[in-house]
Amino acid sequence: GENVEQHPSTLSVQEGDSAVIKCTYSDSASNYFPWYKQELGKRPQLIIDIRSNVGEKKDQRIAVTLNKTAKHFSLHITETQPEDSAVYFCAATLRGLTGGGNKLTFGTGTQLKVEL
Amino acid sequence: EADIYQTPRYLVIGTGKKITLECSQTMGHDKMYWYQQDPGMELHLIHYSYGVNSTEKGDLSSESTVSRIRTEHFPLTLESARPSHTSQYLCASSAGTGGNEQFFGPGTRLTVL
Numbered sequence: 001g002e003n004v005e006q007h008p009s010t011l012s013v014q015e016g017d018s019a020v021i022k023c024t025y026s027d028s029a030s031n032y033f034p035w036y037k038q039e040l041g042k043r044p045q046l047i048i049d050i051r052s053n054v055g056e057k058k059d060q061r062i063a064v065t066l067n068k069t070a071k072h073f074s075l076h077i078t079e080t081q082p083e084d085s086a087v088y089f090c091a092a093t094l095r096g097l098t099g100g101g102n103k104l105t106f107g108t109g110t111q112l113k114v115e116l
Numbered sequence: 117e118a119d120i121y122q123t124p125r126y127l128v129i130g131t132g133k134k135i136t137l138e139c140s141q142t143m144g145h146d147k148m149y150w151y152q153q154d155p156g157m158e159l160h161l162i163h164y165s166y167g168v169n170s171t172e173k174g175d176l177s178s179e180s181t182v183s184r185i186r187t188e189h190f191p192l193t194l195e196s197a198r199p200s201h202t203s204q205y206l207c208a209s210s211a212g213t214g215g216n217e218q219f220f221g222p223g224t225r226l227t228v229l
Contacts (some may be wrong), residue, residue, distance in 0.1 A: 001175065006217065032216055040220055043206065044159070044222040087156050102210075103174070104218060106159040 002027040004092050008106025013080050018052055023090035024072040032095040033066060033073045034104070039086045047088075048075070051095070064083050080114045083115045118143045120221035122207050128227045129197055137224045138191045139207030148190040149218065152176060159206070165190060171186040197228045 003026040013019050025033075034049035050057045050064045050073065057064050060094040061080075066073040077084055120141045129135055141148065151174075161174030165184040179201070180194050190209075194201060200205040207221040 034216065034218075038156070040156070043222055045220070046217045049216065089159060093216075102147070102216075103161060103164050105161075105175070108158045109156070111156065 002030055002092055003106040004090060004105050004107045005111075006090050006110060008110060009108065010111045010113070012113045012115060014080060015080060017080055019077045019080055019084070019112055019114075021075045021088055021090070021112070022072060023074070023107050024070075024094040025091075026071070027092070027094070028071065029094050030092040032093050033064070034091050035053075035064060035075050036089045036091065036106075037086045038089065038109075044089060077112075080112075082114050082116060085112060085114045120207060120209055120219055122205075122221040124224060125222060126214070126225050126227075128229065130226050130229050131196075131198055133197050135194050135197055135226070137194075137205055137207075137226070139190045139192070139221060140188050141190075141207075141209045141219075141221075142188065143209055143211075143219060145209035145211050145219075146187065146211045148184070149208040149210075150174070150180075150182060150190070150192050152206065153204050153223075154205055155204060163192065197226075200229050201226045202226060 006023045031052035036044040037047045038044040061078045063076040087109045089109050090107040093102045093104045123138045148165050150203045151159045158221050160176035162178040163182040165171045204222045204223045210218045
């Protein structure tokens with residue numbers, strides 16, 4: 001089965017700095033890689049995702065990069081703000097031909113703290 | 117409003133009791149999932165279902181069972197609760213085709229004394 005490793009487990013940055021979280025996966029067949037953000041006491045929510053036919057995707061201050069050869073993908077947050085403080089989870093799965101969500105294998109999470 | 121609902125939100129119960137955690141979704145999704153998560157920690161998939169009358173065990177061994185008799189309903193049952201079951205349980209759902217996103221419910225925080 002799929003195995004996803006995530007680093008670092010905790011990350012502290014100054015407001016305005018960039019933050020990078022890295023994940024590696026084991027199953028070369030995986031083709032869909034979402035990132036979830038979980039604020040304290042809240043449910044996880046999707047913030048960005050990438051499919052294996054794309055190397056990079058951006059959404060305002062958030063970007064994700066994918067290296068299929070090396071089987072790793074990363075989340076980049078620029079100009080960090082206090083509201084970015086949360087736990088971030090990467091995940092991987094094999095998306096079927098007709099689309100639709102399948103079971104995800106999650107990384108172990110990164111606690112990001114943005115300090116003023 | 118389309119959403120995922122979990123009840124109860126908090127439950128404190130004694131060892132040996134049978135409990136059922138409820139999960140319902142009005143998203144129109146075919147696929148549903150149960151995760152176990154200690155606060156802020158890793159999400160462990162314990163059960164999932166790709167449709168009515170279809171259930172599978174997840175990656176984390178669990179003493180719980182699930183059923184999927186109706187598309188919108190995916191309850192999780194613990195026949196005999198133990199202190200090791202103390203955790204947060206998150207229900208999620210995703211579409212059968214098209215979109216990939218998993219939508220999570222608010223969770224049930226279970227404490228077994």
